[in-house]
Amino acid sequence: MSLEPFLAVFVITQFRKNLKNDGLVEKWNKYLNIGYFIAIGIFFFDVSFSAHKVALVFAHLYFLGVVIAPYYIDELKSSKQLAFALIPYAVAGLISDILEKWFPTFYDNHENTIQSLVIFSLIWAFSLWMINRKQSKALENERRQRFAEQEQNRMMAAMKVNLESEVRERTAELTKQTEELQLALSELKSTQAQLIQSEKMASLGELTAGIAHEIQNPLNFVNNFSEVSIELLEELKEEILDKLPDDVKEEADDIISDITQNLSKINQHGKRADAIVKGMLQHSRATTGKKEPTDINALADEYLRLSYHGLRAKDKSFNAGMKTSFDPELGKIEAIPQDLGRVLLNLFNNSFYSVTEKKKSLAEGYEPTVTVNTQKIKSASGANMVQITVEDNGTGIPQKVLDKIYQPFFTTKPTGQGTGLGLSMSYDIITKGHGGELKVETAEGQFARFIITLPTGNVEAA
Template structure:
């Protein structure tokens, strides 16, 4: 019995392994099983029937040869071509040997050595190619494993790269956030420092103002009191003594008494005005409590407008300016810090009067310096009701190149010694932080400057 059925089973098993690696086993599994059955049937037939040995031998060789050459005709079995190339010479040599031995014994006996050599050579050929194939297969397997290891390493490196990039982005975002927080803290620290400086200056100024006001208050009280007493005495003189005088001097004495009475009335009138100014100075110098209270915005604006004007008049007798007011009668009272809001208004009024006085000094006659103050209720673009205070002057205006700097601490457009650069900075903080409002500016250089204060109306109470 020849070995071809067993070799056929071996070759079919190798095909099965290649098809499984290529993912094609399901498609060809039925045909591979049929090949197994045929090989087993040939083996059983050859063992069971001795008289059919010749036919069994030929069928066995032909079946084995057919199995071996399949990779050359079936595309899915192309990975088994190397195995077929190794076994085809042996299949042909074995077929020739058995055919000559069974049907041409004389020829076989005469050429026995040559035929045996051919068979042996085919076996050596098959074994050599099998060794080479095995070595190549191992090399390919090692290369595949190495390539897989490299791919895995590259995948791990890519994953590590993604993780590192993510960590770098997170760290960068964290550092950026910390930088912004530090910058914000530094800005708030600078603002606080400026406010402390301004508070110290205002405290010192308040103490000085309070001292001066108290000193003025005493003689001013004497002036007001004695002017009132003098008017009363003149009235008594006019009622009791004037009628007793001779007729030739009675008229002249009456005229003199009337003139003195009018003069004393003027003294008393302006004395009371001075008294109101002194009281305003005392109120302005009083330390702020930081607590909001119902405040009459119209009265506050009018009081500080006149306080600013007379303060500048006291410094410069030649100074003069027109004042226009347009106060909303239904404004009511607003919950505000009156001392702080008064300081804001005083700063704005002082700046406006300074601006118009500078323009007056430049233009001279023909120019009428005017400061206008308006109050009204408005609605912001976001729908919030606001109380709006507008301070406008027709002075020199603010240059556009410095417009963005006017709220910065220690920035001033006034000559050295005439401004600290803290007024608008303090005013901006009082309105925005202390009252939750807005302080905006509109200006045209050489024409006008308009400051607009807006305070939320949520705390407004009707008068």
């Protein structure tokens, strides 16, 4: 009985194991099973029939064919080491059995040599098989370790992705919280500034009210007695001067005229001082009004017409064109209507004054015009804002004084026609009282444009 069928089964089993590691066992499973059946068939053929020599040769050839298969089939190349170990034994066993069965005399004469060759090939096969097994185990361990590392890397990559996602979510949450805190801080600072301004204005109002009360009484005496003195001098000139001798009449007339002129100047500057005191009271007065939903379009239209008709009542020759462009979707905003009306009235009065002065110096063809626009805009941070533009084609503002126009008591109007408190008061009301912005754009001799930007507050524009 030959060992080759059993060895063939062993080799095919090793093929199956290597193919399984390479992921090819399903493709070759059918052929491996056929190999098992052939080996089993050779075994039964060897033990069941009398043709022992034929079965023996066939078993050797089949085993040799199985062993050399990795050299011809690429998908079995991982088993080349096993084939390299068993080929010498397969060849030596085949030669030994052929010589023993068909050439007994030659075999008997060289039996020791032939058996030594077979034993050596068997030792060679066993040694290489053990080495190959050890290497296979090392490779398997390395493969498992590499797979474990890959699995660990995959898990780490998945954890990294999850951590990055969590970091992004946390960062977005922190960014949102930071923005909310910054917005709350900005609102807090704005409220704080408004409260400080209100307290300052209240304190200043109390102080100036006391000062004005003390100044107003002597100032009234100065104005009243100057007017009365002028009237008395007029009576003196009309009734008593003619009764004086001619040699002193002319001299007395000159003295009376000088005194009258001086009293007129005193009266003029007294009234100027009275206007300044009233302007100071208006500028420093702390508003008692609260913010409420305010229709900006209606407010601007009302104070534009109030300014125009007020100037017409003072000067019948006054005339100017008015253009309005009100955004119908503007809606209402939170504001103090009385204070905002004072600002608009001051800007309209300045614009009408500017176009009137320009008309005096120009010939026919100039049409004095004051234009008022309102519109919704977005701030840099995306907040809803309302913009009011007051523009005139008057004398404009000289560049050299542009930085001073918001200073208290600074005015570009002639002496006696302005207190220099209108724009200063307007700037404080817009910036400190409403948290808005007041800007000016101008070209001397061409135009002046004042731009008011106000937040809508809790009442959103429509």
